[in-house]
Structure formats: structure tokens, C-alpha cells
Amino acid sequence: MTKPTGASVPPYLRIVAGIRRRIVDGELGPGDAVPSTRQIAREWGVALATATKALTTLRLEGLVETRPRAGTVVAGAVPVTPPRRHSPPAPPSEQELTLDRVVRTAIDIADTEGLSALSMRGVAARLGVAAMSPYRYVPSKDDLVLLMADAAFGEETYPADAPEGWRSRIELGARTLWTLYRRHPWLAQLGSLTRPLLVPNLMAHGEWMLSALDGHGLDPTTLFDLHVLIYSHVQGLAVHLEWEAHAEASTGQSEDQWMDSRTPALRALVESGRFPTFTKVVGAFDDGYDLRLDALFESGFKALLDGLAPIVEGQATGCVGGRHRASGEHAHDQCRPPS
Structure with missing residues (x-):
């Protein structure tokens, strides 16, 4: 240019x-x-x-x-006569600026360009206001990100008349979270399982999940372990949504283009003879393996719930998180697989 x-x-x-x-x-x-x-x-x-x-x-x-x-x-329709170069459209008045506009503008930046592109000055520029104006509503970028997360998680709520059965409620909760992560891929990057986000609207999703598992005789630790396992399945797959978007933006290559560029390395692994099962499986694909996150979410989620059903419904005395299902007490010898 x-x-x-x-x-x-x-x-x-x-x-x-x-x-x-x-x-x-x-x-x-x-x-x-x-x-x-x-x-x-x-x-x-x-x-x-x-x-x-x-x-x-x-x-x-x-x-x-x-x-x-x-x-x-x-844009689809380009104006025939652009405005004069020295007279850009007037920005909105600073009096019209609100905390909600600051947060929603920041979400729009993160949605379209990724969280790494977010800055307080960038938000001000997108809003057409002075660089320091957003600081009148939020003290720092870290505080802004928390407000963004809370607003994003609050976009979906649950019905007052909950579906029948714990499994139906868990399915609704997990798919609702997946929808939000799909809509805002940066969300899955914000908190780990060990240091979760403590924002009200994410807690609302957790409350829905916990209430679905409550009332089945589970001790508190087992109940919370199951909740964490279910959440980790959703978040664990969702982190790849943003990773792929960031990789494509930074490399300029789509997923397929990147894989094509790695063909020599893949061929060397296959022809080395060291990985016979991998070679057999990869060779069975007519057009290569198509990694579909939505399909993996559904199939993995079903398998997870099938495995958890006997525990929730009291048909198993196995162990979750190192605790015995029947008594809720530590029972390491009972949990340890036979030697």
C-alpha cells in the first residue's frame, strides 16, 4: 500500500x-x-x-x-461519493458514553479481532472519544475484561420451568455454555479450572449445573467434582476456538492450508515405521481427518454423561476425585485399581 x-x-x-x-x-x-x-x-x-x-x-x-x-x-454497498478526507463523521458525544457502551464495544473488538487486540485506547478509538474517557467508567483493562465476561455469560439464561431429570438439565446447561463460547471464543481463555472466573453470570450457569446434580445423595465433594468434570469438557474444547482463530490471523493460513504445509513432516512420521497404528488410522482417511469441534463436543459429552449416570443415580460405588461414592469418606485402598 x-x-x-x-x-x-x-x-x-x-x-x-x-x-x-x-x-x-x-x-x-x-x-x-x-x-x-x-x-x-x-x-x-x-x-x-x-x-x-x-x-x-x-x-x-x-x-x-x-x-x-x-x-x-x-461493506456490501459502498457509497459512491466518499466524504471529504478532512471531514470524517462526527463521533458520538462524550455525554452519550456509558459503561454498557464501553463494555459492548470491548466485546465487539474481542469477538472480531481476538482478546489480544483489546486495549483501553483501542476501545476509546472505536467509540470515537478521548483516549482516557473509558477510564471514567472502568479503572483498568483487567476490570474491563471481567465486565466483558460477565456481560457475555449473561446473554443466555435458563427457563423457570426446568426440564425433568438431571441429565436433561445438564445437557441444557452444557449446550448453553457451548453456545456462548462459540459466540465469544475469547471467553474460554479467561479462567482456568484452578483459578476460575468469579463473576455473577458465570456463577448462574454453575448454579444451574449444581442444582441439577443436587438431591441424588452425592456428598458435596463428589457433587462438585462432577460439576467440574462437565465444565472442563465444555471449556477444554472451547479453548481451541480462539487458538485456531489466533493462529489463522497470525499465520495467514487456514487450518487446511496449515496442514497442507506440514505434509512433508507428516509423511516422514508415517514412513518412519515407528507408529504403525497411527499410520493405519491416517491411511484409512480418504480426504484426511476433519476435526469438527461441534461433533467432538456432542460425542464426548454423551460419553461423559453415560459414564456419570451410574454415579449420579446411585448405581455405583466407584470413586470420583479420590473419594468413595457410597460413604463420601477417603478410601484410597478401595479406589486404587487392583495390582
Whole structure:
């Protein structure tokens, strides 16, 4: 991209003019991806906040739009006569700024560009307000991320008339969480099992799960262990949603393209003769293995619930988390498999 000159023109407007020219000239057509904030920052030598402000201006002009996980693309209908270069659309008044707008704007950035692209200055640039304005509503980025997580987890709730049976309720709870992680892939990156997020709306999902398992004679530790196992299945698969999106953005390769580039390494492993079972399984695929996270979630979830059913329904005296199912007391000798 050729950088326009003109020291009197703010850097973000020079970037706007360059991308606008590419769109108007047809170099970038409707649906085509425009450079991301990181690409703009690297190519033009500006801060991420400046790059974000440039994309925001193009969005306000109607030239581009954001799509979750696809980033910023050329809008379907491009205005025939773009606004004058020195007169970008007026940003919203700072008096209209609210905590909800700050949080929702931050969620939009994380959804489209990933959590790593989020910054307080970037949020301000997207909102078209002064760089320090968001700090009037939230003291730091860490606090903002917690508010984002709470808002995202609060987008789905549960019916007052709960389904019959523990399994139906657990299925609804797990699939609701999977839906949220699908919608906001960055969510699964925020908390580990050992250091969970303590935000009210995530607790609401946990309360739904725990209440489904309660009342079946499980001791408190076993009950909570089962809850953690179920949650770990959902989150454990969901982390790969963001990892893949980040990998694709950083490498410029889709999953299939990346695998194609690793064909020589894969062939060397297969031809080494050291991994006969792997070779047999991989050789049975006509068009390669298609890793489908949604299908793995469903099949793994069913297998998990099938395995937990005897414990929840009192038909087993096995062990969960090192505790004996029948008594709830530590029984390491009983839990240990026979030698």
C-alpha cells in the first residue's frame, strides 16, 4: 500500500484515505477483508489505537463492517461519493458514553479481532472519544475484561420451568455454555479450572449445573467434582476456538492450508515405521481427518454423561476425585485399581 503524504493530515486520516482509495478503485470488493488493526499498525508504523481509529472512521462512513471472527471487511454497498478526507463523521458525544457502551464495544473488538487486540485506547478509538474517557467508567483493562465476561455469560439464561431429570438439565446447561463460547471464543481463555472466573453470570450457569446434580445423595465433594468434570469438557474444547482463530490471523493460513504445509513432516512420521497404528488410522482417511469441534463436543459429552449416570443415580460405588461414592469418606485402598 502506498502511504499518502501530507504532514498536516492526521495519521489515521492518511490510513483512511489509502484504504478508501483501494475500495473505491475496486482493488477491495464487497466482503473482502481489509487490513486488521495489527496489520495497519505494522504497515503504517502507528499505534494500535490509531489503527483502530482509522477502521472506526471507515466503519462510520459505511465503507467497512465487522463480522465476528472474520474481522473487518468491505461493506456490501459502498457509497459512491466518499466524504471529504478532512471531514470524517462526527463521533458520538462524550455525554452519550456509558459503561454498557464501553463494555459492548470491548466485546465487539474481542469477538472480531481476538482478546489480544483489546486495549483501553483501542476501545476509546472505536467509540470515537478521548483516549482516557473509558477510564471514567472502568479503572483498568483487567476490570474491563471481567465486565466483558460477565456481560457475555449473561446473554443466555435458563427457563423457570426446568426440564425433568438431571441429565436433561445438564445437557441444557452444557449446550448453553457451548453456545456462548462459540459466540465469544475469547471467553474460554479467561479462567482456568484452578483459578476460575468469579463473576455473577458465570456463577448462574454453575448454579444451574449444581442444582441439577443436587438431591441424588452425592456428598458435596463428589457433587462438585462432577460439576467440574462437565465444565472442563465444555471449556477444554472451547479453548481451541480462539487458538485456531489466533493462529489463522497470525499465520495467514487456514487450518487446511496449515496442514497442507506440514505434509512433508507428516509423511516422514508415517514412513518412519515407528507408529504403525497411527499410520493405519491416517491411511484409512480418504480426504484426511476433519476435526469438527461441534461433533467432538456432542460425542464426548454423551460419553461423559453415560459414564456419570451410574454415579449420579446411585448405581455405583466407584470413586470420583479420590473419594468413595457410597460413604463420601477417603478410601484410597478401595479406589486404587487392583495390582
